[in-house]
Amino acid sequence: MIGWAWLPPRQRLASGEPLAARDGQFALNGWIKVASDNTVTVVMNKAEMGQGVHTGAAMLLAEEMEADWSQIRVEPSPIDNLYNNIEGVVANLPFRPDDKGWPRRAAEWFTRKGVREVGLMFTGGSTSIRDLWHPMREAGAAARMMLCAAAAKQWDVKAEACRAQAGKVVHPSGRSATFGELAAAAAREPLPRKVELKDPASYRLIGTRAARLDAAAKLHGTASFGIDVVADAMVYASVQMCPTLGGTLRGSPPDDVKKLPGVLDLVALPPLQGGSGGVAVIASDAWIAMQAVEKVQCKWDEGEAAKLSSDGIRDTLVKALDAADPRVWYEHGNGRAMKQGKPAIQVLYSAPYLAHAALEPVNCTVLVQEDRAIVWAATQMPGLARRCVAKTLRLDTDKVELRQQFIGGAFGRRLEVDFICQAATIAARRKGVPVQTIWSRPEDMRHDFYRPASVSRFEAWLDENRKVIAVRNVSASQSVLEGVAKRNFGLPDIFLSRLDKSTAEGAFDQAYDWPDVWVGHQTVDLAIPVGYWRSVGHSHHAFFMESFVDELAVAVGVDPLDYRMSLLRDERQRAVLEQARKMSGWGQPLRKQPGVAKMGRGVALHESFGSVVAQVAEVSVGNMGQVRVDRVFCAIDCGMPVNPTLIEQQVEGGIVFGLSAALWQKITLERGKVKEDYYTAFPAMRLRDCPDIQVHVMPSTRPPQGVGESTTPPIAPAVANALFHATGERLRDLPLLKTLPPSGACDARPSDQCQR
Known part of the structure; x- marks a missing residue:
């Protein structure tokens, strides 16, 4: 030893x-x-x-x-x-x-x-x-x-x-x-x-x-994504799962659908790897399978999630902020100021559940033979996927061959293997024939492992000169690690939630230097499946923290960028923030635009995945109240830039992904059922709405750090802070906009015209 x-x-x-x-x-x-x-x-x-x-x-x-x-x-x-x-x-x-x-x-x-x-x-x-x-x-x-x-x-x-x-x-x-x-x-x-x-x-x-x-x-067009797989004699399957998250099929489904042209089989599905139970239809082509499975009239056992709706979940999370035993993630100072009186500032922020909503919907192709299986999968977890398929089919692990495909968007969804085990279960009914299982967009949206909903309360104490002398922050959400460990590895909750860094990352690990700081988190158990979403805890804690720092700057009467600079001791962070100042022309008047009533500029700084990112967003509010993000300036120190073009692409992608969530996206629950189905209800940013994005990659000799997720967290607070400086209204809940953007002609539920 x-x-x-x-x-x-x-x-x-x-x-x-x-x-x-x-x-x-x-x-x-x-x-x-x-x-x-x-x-x-x-x-x-x-x-x-x-x-x-x-x-x-x-x-x-x-x-x-x-x-x-x-x-x-x-x-x-x-x-x-x-x-x-x-x-x-x-x-x-x-x-x-x-x-x-x-x-x-x-x-x-x-x-x-x-x-x-x-x-x-x-x-x-x-x-x-x-x-x-x-x-x-x-x-x-x-x-x-x-x-x-x-x-x-x-x-x-x-x-x-x-x-x-x-x-x-x-x-x-x-x-x-x-x-x-x-x-x-x-x-x-x-x-x-x-x-x-x-x-x-x-x-x-x-x-x-x-x-x-x-x-x-x-x-x-020769790259093979998961959904592009074509094998000899392949058939297709589509699924309908219990509308309530975590629910199961009650009894056997009626098999009338088997009489429809092109339908080959009907399969009852148990809940697998944390997913919901349901049914699958196997057919000669994907469209027939998708249409037929919607006609199956199932009876469901709804389970624990049926008791949960969005408003009630928020109330539960807010009440948890006052629980007696939060996990303390960071303490600095003697805490004396926090005991001497009420805080001068107390604010509450919130963020909703979010789906991954990758453009390539969930899919997997499996060929089951007598003593082996071949799996064509777009997965982030090939070893776990192979192991779970072997368990599902009762095969030795070395009898399962996994063929990795390109992934058409993942953002953490393909860290889960529920859909792969489900595809193996379906394919086992047609041994010797490859079966490609494809989820519809509504099934994908309504049976995800979501970014946890979260709330965060900040309190600040000021001295007689209105200088911040103490900050207390407590947040509440579910634990991703606890759910992942249970469904994928069978591990019980042995303090896993208290070890889950993602519950408080972006809150306890930032470098602002106040005399007294206390950061805690309360984990809440809810029957909603949660998983790793691009930038995980940073995705919402950056919004909470950077919005609050902006509020402090206003309270003490200091320019928001200068106030941040005064709190930083880390030279990397100071250099990145200074670069963002130069890029954006911070402090200079914004250019007037016709038809625009108000304009604003906001800043956010955040360190995550080893990289330091500063972003400045410029927004405009039209005469009719319409909001547009016009420009985003981003400086990033991600260590040695291995390939600057790849970094710039990921910076832009992370910002666009984060803007979609910041402006419009949320998952709404009603008695355990997800209401959102297509992109019309869960919009992804379109080219017409995308701002001009300018990127500066800082030179460095340090080893390379993370890029794919590090630019998503700061964009929401940068935009929220810009909207405050444009309108005077402080938005503390995500998403920032209450109305969805207009959609194109074929964005809604598919019709015959759209299919043609």
């Missing part, structure tokens, strides 16, 4: 099983295969869902290997402990960014060691590049050293005299050989005991705007 504790985490170069190699390919380690045609295949353990991780991660490997970028290919990795997401678990340890003490160092040390052996493969938490920063570079460097060693033996020279460049190994004598020519010999070389990484000053690829590896396939 002592030896295990002191030894560094095990290397991340060799997989448990040798990589499968096609003719002409040679595996140099668990991440690289080199072919005789000089192509280099990067074995990728992360799901590509638009974030560009296949390109960014491959750049790390190609940089150290000195591979020719035009020769790089990517293929999904097998499921193996080598590919576990270590940094994704480390990032969720409950520490503040400025906590540098030995408890944190020890926790991270042992977590990295343990997760390497018994963790999970997953894509999430904005940790993909963070997780692959070392292993991908080490894999590339190890391959480079092995290729040089192979060339040195062939040429009878010292390996140190050989160097790799642009897909070749060269020697000062003029000799050279391509990677492909050396691959077979290099594969026989042992893995280097010590890997030599390049000096960052010599990087040629990292930091450049290398073209996306997946761009051509997506442009041509």
